[in-house]
Amino acid sequence: MTTKQIIFTGGGTAGHVMVNLAIIPAFLKDGWTVDYIGSKDGIEKDLMEPLEGVTYHPISTGKLRRYFSKENFKDPFKVLKGTWQAHRIIGKKKPAVIFSKGGFVSVPVLVAARMKGVPAVIHESDFTPGLANKLAIPFAKKVLATFPETVKYLPEQKAEWIGAVVREELFTGNREKGFAMTAFTSQKNVLLIMGGSAGSQKINQAVREGLEDLLNQFQVIHICGKDNIDETYAQEGYVQYEYVQDELKDLLAITDLVCSRAGANAIFEFLALNKPMLLIPLSRQASRGDQIVNAQSFEKQGYAKVLEEENLSTESLVASLLELKKDKFEIKDKMNQYRSSEAKQKVIEIIKKQAN
Template sequence: MRILIVTSGTGGHFYPALCVAELFKKLHPESKISFWSQGTLLKNTKLEGIEKKEIPSYPFVGMTKIVQFLSIIKTIFLSLKLIPEMIKFKPDCLISFGGHTSVAPCISAYMLGIPILSHEQNYKLGLTNYLVSRFAKFIMTSFPEADPKLPESKVIFTGLPVRENIGEVKIEEAEKRLGFKKLERTILCFGGSQGSEAINKTVWALLPMLDEKYLVIHITGEQFVPQIRDLKCQYVNFKYFKEMSLLYALSDLVISRSGASTVFEIIKTGKRAILIPYPGAKSHQKYNALYLEKLGLGKVIFQNALSENLLYNMIREIFELNNKSINVNYDELLKLQKIDATKNIVDLVEKIIERKMIIS
């Protein structure tokens, strides 16, 4: 088998794609897998037995009309440029995990008659995945409820691949490897793979309000961390942290953005969450957050209402009422936790390739 996987370089697209690539290689060691993406994650990720290629990305969402026009022209030219490389690799199937980076390879594959599978991470369909869905044989969805914009005949619910060790690490192992102990109320705060200035500033203002029962683990991104005086709580910060499974193991509450990967990591671990959706990106994160709130694991604060006082009151409510104020839909939660999205995607691709080989 020859599998081509294409994805944006941001964590929400990149890590689910990586899960699928690694499982394919594990189940089919003889297979040829090429992983096309861009950015820091691609450069810093070691792929055993998997070829990787960096390709450019031309964003057109949220841009001026002139920039959008130029991006479309560049994307078309890139798709023509990629055709010889695609012919050389001869993929049996292309799996797209979205983002601007995926558009040109999908156009190339469509022109060559290569089957395309697209995965939509978010609750609401993004523009690039909407474009890719025109070419795709099937559209795989993270959430049980598919966006009505998608043609029903193409939609297959697979779930969203989550890194295998998320939710599997014991507290004792996490404490040993991290070098500090979990406290009675441990909060994990982060703003996605790029960090969030709005969340960071609110968390720093919140810290003096927390007592000695609290441990705050904070992933800040590249922002400068100010010196905060008179803290009663314990505070640990990282610019970036790769092994999120360790931090989830210690946490009782997650405060974060609501990218699809984060939402499904929260679902898998069963942690309570306060979600602050990123206000851009066509409100994708808003709908992801509202889904988690409907499930009963999350509470939503929109960024224009965010303040340290509101966040503090919400934290107190969750801890001091012992979660009684949140009604969790355990039946739906358990169904989602049992889904092996990575295996679902691999199984679907295997069936498509086998059928193609039989027909040909």
């Protein structure tokens, strides 16, 4: 029997890779040959390289900007080069199907897939499709949505709501390991703060300026982004990490409350794990506003409190976190009503159906 081949793509942020990380092991287990097309130096390369059984192929990518930049003139040529490279990889690997998680690296891959006649499936995590997915959708056979409301923004004949795909290993966290890593105790609430895979200077600054007040109420795990650790703040009850991958499950096992950006993959993971959250979505000045809509949806359903970035200060952060602590049991009651659908299995079935 010939081994089935699949290519995954997606990158730019950790959110564009997490669903791939959740699904890839199932294909490896079923004996598929798995390849990944990503950028030369994106976070997807760092996240994929430790994964055994996956061959990583870097291609040229152009960033899709909504603002004026001199780089905008070079980017079409980078995308063309990336399309040619992806076309060559697809021709050599002959995959039965391609699965894309979005991000600008996926656009040349989806264009090349269409040129090669390979069916592609896209997954859209956010409430409304991102620019990369909007450009890639015409080249895909199926587009899967996390939010039920997203379907109305997608071509009717391609769209399907499947819910959130959550990494199973997040449910296997070990509290003893989490407490050993942090030197925390079970006597005081643990607050996990993360500003997205790249970190957020604004959140980091507000946290550190309000640390004295926060440490009166919480033990604080601060995932602050690459090169953002500041040892001058080192003290009992406060630990800093640039980025956490394998040990995240153990840290989440001891976490009572979360303060986070509002990327769809992350917030659905916190929901599945029953972690009340304060969401600080990226502002419209820094993004297309997708995180704001994600956060509003969660706030409306009673899963989260929201602090707009424009209103973020040391005082507003501390006050919002104290309010979150006060209402955590009420929020957990709402979260208990949410049942994580069998989204992961549905995605795998849809991919395999397209492959056939």
